Amino acid sequence: xxxxxxxxxxxxxxxxxxxxxxxxxxxxxDSYRKGAIKxxxxxxLALLGVLFTTFNPNxxxxxxxxxxxxxxxxxxxxxxxxxGAMDRFLGKTDI
Numbered sequence: 675x676x677x678x679x680x681x682x683x684x685x686x687x688x689x690x691x692x693x694x695x696x697x698x699x700x701x702x703x704d705s706y707r708k709g710a711i712k713x714x715x716x717x718x719l720a721l722l723g724v725l726f727t728t729f730n731p732n733x734x735x736x737x738x739x740x741x742x743x744x745x746x747x748x749x750x751x752x753x754x755x756x757x758g759a760m761d762r763f764l765g766k767t768d769i
Contacts, residue, residue, distance in 0.1 A: 676731035677724070680738045684720040687745050691717050693765040697753060700767050705750045716745035 691713030698706035719741030727734025754761070755768040 676735060677727050680720070680724045680727040680734055683738045683742060684717065684724050687713065687717045687720045687741060690745065696765040697767055701751075701753055701769050703751045703753065705748065706753075709748060709750065712748075713745055716741045719744060 691710060694706050694710040694713055697703070698710055720738050723734045723736070723738030723741060725734070726737050753767040753769050757766060757768055
């Protein structure tokens with residue numbers, strides 16, 4: 675059961691990282707570049723947590739939690755003006 679929780683957390687971090695990369699590729703805004711770099715590091719920590727969860731669930735979930743905290747959203751530039759929820763979810767920008 676713990677391994678599934680760790681895998682879902684890893685998938686969420688990876689999705690948000692790919693979204694930041696897509697927005698940075700379209701807009702070239704520095705705040706999204708920093709978010710993508712933090713996301714890559716956080717997804718690496720979360721993947722290590724998934725691997726550790728197979729041997730020691732408590733330690734693995736702790737590493738995943740540290741990765742989630744490391745992936746916190748920082749200040750970002752405004753790129754969505756009239757976008758709907760699905761457009762924001764997929765990372766489409768108005769700029």
